[in-house]
Amino acid sequence: MSAFVQQLLVLIVAAVAAMIWLGINALVWVYCERKFAGHIQRRPGPFEVGPHGALQPLIDGLKLMGKQLLTPDNADAILYWLAPILSMLPVLLLFLPIPYGPVLTGMDVNLGLLLILAFSSFNGLAVLLAGWSSNNKWGLLGAARAVSQTVAYEIPLLLVVLAVTFMTGTLSLTEITNMQAGHIGNWFIWKQPLAFLIFLVAMFGETNRAPFDLAEAESELTAGFHTEYSSMGFGLFFMAEYGYMVVMCSVCSVLFLGGYHGPFPGVDGWWWMLLKTFALLSFMVWVRWTYPRVRFDQLLNINWKWLLPLATFNLLATALILKL
Amino acid sequence: MNTFRKHVIQPIIDCWSLIVGLKITGKYFCKPLITVHYPREVIDSENLSTYGGHVELIGKPKDPATPKCISCMMCVTNCPSGCLTVVKSKAPKPTADQEAAWKAAEEAGEKVEKPKAPKNPAKFIYDYTKCSLCGTCIENCPAKSLRFSNNIYWVATSRAEMKIDLLARLKGQAAEVSAPAHAPKSEASAPAEKEA
Numbered sequence: 268m269s270a271f272v273q274q275l276l277v278l279i280v281a282a283v284a285a286m287i288w289l290g291i292n293a294l295v296w297v298y299c300e301r302k303f304a305g306h307i308q309r310r311p312g313p314f315e316v317g318p319h320g321a322l323q324p325l326i327d328g329l330k331l332m333g334k335q336l337l338t339p340d341n342a343d344a345i346l347y348w349l350a351p352i353l354s355m356l357p358v359l360l361l362f363l364p365i366p367y368g369p370v371l372t373g374m375d376v377n378l379g380l381l382l383i384l385a386f387s388s389f390n391g392l393a394v395l396l397a398g399w400s401s402n403n404k405w406g407l408l409g410a411a412r413a414v415s416q417t418v419a420y421e422i423p424l425l426l427v428v429l430a431v432t433f434m435t436g437t438l439s440l441t442e443i444t445n446m447q448a449g450h451i452g453n454w455f456i457w458k459q460p461l462a463f464l465i466f467l468v469a470m471f472g473e474t475n476r477a478p479f480d481l482a483e484a485e486s487e488l489t490a491g492f493h494t495e496y497s498s499m500g501f502g503l504f505f506m507a508e509y510g511y512m513v514v515m516c517s518v519c520s521v522l523f524l525g526g527y528h529g530p531f532p533g534v535d536g537w538w539w540m541l542l543k544t545f546a547l548l549s550f551m552v553w554v555r556w557t558y559p560r561v562r563f564d565q566l567l568n569i570n571w572k573w574l575l576p577l578a579t580f581n582l583l584a585t586a587l588i589l590k591l
Numbered sequence: 592m593n594t595f596r597k598h599v600i601q602p603i604i605d606c607w608s609l610i611v612g613l614k615i616t617g618k619y620f621c622k623p624l625i626t627v628h629y630p631r632e633v634i635d636s637e638n639l640s641t642y643g644g645h646v647e648l649i650g651k652p653k654d655p656a657t658p659k660c661i662s663c664m665m666c667v668t669n670c671p672s673g674c675l676t677v678v679k680s681k682a683p684k685p686t687a688d689q690e691a692a693w694k695a696a697e698e699a700g701e702k703v704e705k706p707k708a709p710k711n712p713a714k715f716i717y718d719y720t721k722c723s724l725c726g727t728c729i730e731n732c733p734a735k736s737l738r739f740s741n742n743i744y745w746v747a748t749s750r751a752e753m754k755i756d757l758l759a760r761l762k763g764q765a766a767e768v769s770a771p772a773h774a775p776k777s778e779a780s781a782p783a784e785k786e787a
Contacts, residue, residue, distance in 0.1 A: 307616045310626045557616040558609070573602075 278363075281373030285362035292513045293506040296548060297324040303552045334498035339402055342495070346400035351496065351503035354393035357386040358510035365517045366441045368527050368537030379440040380428060383518055384421075387473070390511060391417035394475075394482060397504070398492035409491025412563060413475060413482035419570045420472030420479075426578035427462040427469065430585040431455060431522050440518075444526030451530035456523040461581045463523045465574050470515045472570065474508065476551060478558040479566055486560075516547035634743060643739035645719050646675075646728060648761045656765035658758065659736035661710040666728035666737060674721035675728060678714035682706055715757040720750060 298313065298321065305312025313320030338344050364379030366372040376382055391414055398410020434455070435443050447453045456463045472479045483491030493504045520526060520543035527540040561569070627634050634642075648658040662679045683706055685693070693703045729737045747753045 303620070306620045306624070309619060309622060309624050311624050311628070314628065553613065553616065553620075557612045 278374060281363055282359060285359050285373060288362060289358060289506065289510050289513070293509045294324045294328070296509045296512070296552075297327070297505075299549070300552050300555075303549070304556045307553075307556045328502065331499055331502040336500060337495075337497045339495045342402045343400040346396050347495075348500070350393050350397035350400060351500045351507075353396065354390055354507040355503045355510075357389040358507050358514065360386050361510070361514040364440055365514070365521065366444050366526055367517075367540050369535065371527075371537050372441060375439070375441050377437065377439040377442075380432065380438040380443070380518070383440075383514065384425060384428065387511060387514065388417070388421060390507065393507075394492045397496070401492075401495035403495050405488040405490070405494045406492050409482045409484075409488050409494070412484075413492055416472055416475070416479065416481055416566060419567055420469045420574075423465050423570065423574035423578040424469040424473060426575075426582050427459075427465045428522065430462050430578075430582045431459060433582070433585050433589055434458065440521050440526075444521055444528065447525040448528050448535070450532055451525070453528075454523065454525040459523065459581070459585070461577060462585075463519075465578050465581065466519055466523065468569070468574060470519060471551070471554065472566070474511045474515055474551075476508075476512065477555040478561050480555075480560060481563055481566055484560060512548060512551060513544065516544045516551070519547055520544050639741050639743060642741050642743050643724060643726075644742040644745065645722065645724070645740055645755065646717055646737055646757070647740040647742070647764075648715060648757045649736050649738055650761055650765055655768060656762045657711055658715070658761055659734045660712050660715065660732075661734045661736075662712045663733060665731045665733060669727045669731040671725065671727060672721040672723055674718040676714065676716040676718070677712050680709045680711055680713040682708040712758070717755045717757050719747070719753045719755055 301323070302312040302320075311320075313323035316322045316326050338347060361383050363373035364376045364382055366375075394413040394417075395410045398406040398408075398413070431443070432438055435446055437443060447455060471477075475482045481491075483493065488494070493501050496504065517540070520540060524543045524547075525539070526543075527537055528535050529539050648660060651657050651659050660677075662677060664677055664679075667673075667675045667677050685705070693705065696703050724739070726739070729739065
């Protein structure tokens with residue numbers, strides 16, 4: 268078998284695995300989020316379908332699939348239906364370069380980090396298309412908010428990632444993980460604590476999650492950019508949102524928490540990666556059900572007046588220390 | 592220096608409130624749930640007693656099947672939604688003998704004492720579809736004959752069922768109190784059946 272065919276097979280298997288992984292994550296995290304929210308408010312969350320409501324997300328998915336696909340009057344039909352697909356497809360690609368285990372990497376690209384950052388910005392475009400093409404004032408407002416938000420929060424995110432890559436000298440996620448091997452002291456969170464914090468905040472901004480969920484602010488914009496979407500059109504946006512969350516948390520654990528490396532030598536494995544990612548995801552859910560939504564000017568002020576200067580300072584300091 | 596403190600130092604110090612918030616929700620996450628899973632569990636009597644359901648009549652202490660109500664119509668007058676209908680009782684219709692006797696007495700110049708109408712209402716209909724549970728009827732009742740019920744599990748499947756005959760309900764409750772052995776657990780379902 269030629270190397271090309273072999274590579275192609277690996278890629279196909281990886282893409283299918285990424286799809287399955289995405290589907291499972293969406294189901295599990297929709298359930299976990301609702302349970303988490305319930306328990307924080309001292310109620311049980313979904314409880315009736317399956318043991319402790321475990322089948323609820325599955326049933327919700329079936330319900331969504333069974334619904335009618337509606338295109339609103341005067342909507343731009345092509346763009347309208349392109350948007351959810353455009354939101355969903357890049358997510359599958361994003362899972363490929365993430366090293367989940369020593370051998371569990373879909374596609375070991377030496378520009379993996381760049382690939383993830385580049386393709387994750389597709390979501391902004393998809394949201395803009397969705398909001399604009401649905402011919403709805405809420406949708407348009409949500410889209411405008413989403414774009415100014417994601418564009419703004421991308422800058423500190425990139426600067427922070429740049430600071431880490433200054434240290435590693437590579438954009439390959441596998442190599443970045445390997446540089447943190449050994450014990451917990453080698454994790455980059457100790458060398459770049461400020462970068463970790465900025466990444467964490469920017470992560471919420473990038474994924475449009477509460478307290479930065481201005482794009483879909485229920486109380487003001489009904490559902491923001493996906494107001495008009497029914498059935499799986501909405502379902503795809505929903506899945507993509509959870510997909511981006513998982514990707515962002517995975518990247519965070521690779522960059523700062525040592526990826527699949529355990530806290531002490533000799534226990535490396537995919538389970539560490541999974542544990543760290545899920546811990547970060549739980550943190551995101553926890554934050555969502557703790558803080559109220561910020562106002563839009565506050566959102567941009569946090570970014571332009573705090574995150575951006577801090578990220579720049581962090582980058583310069585990293586460069587200076589490395590030079591010395 | 593002061594502006595620096597206000598705009599740079601203070602926000603950083605204020606970030607502590609983020610941790611405080613997370614601590615609060617985290618604490619609540621670990622506390623036991625307080626939801627009652629209705630079909631499998633029922634609400635305990637302590638919580639039931641604080642529940643304010645629809646309006647109901649209070650019986651006389653010695654005769655629980657008859658309301659304390661004196662048909663003064665204060666509740667009907669004060670109800671902002673007009674959901675109460677009270678019909679006063681009429682005096683018992685005199686028989687032919689009685690009428691003849693009264694006539695004779697009047698002709699003889701004696702003072703006739705015709706029987707007065709009883710104070711109890713003949714009908715007490717409560718339209719729950721209109722009620723906003725404001726409690727004005729309860730506040731204005733001079734005989735203290737109205738209160739909010741604890742009827743938490745009450746269900747109606749049609750508009751007609753939402754019109755509750757409160758007198759019948761009171762009778763049902765009195766019968767249940769006098770013979771509690773027949774209705775062991777659910778005070779809730781028994782009156783609902785009677786109303787239906």
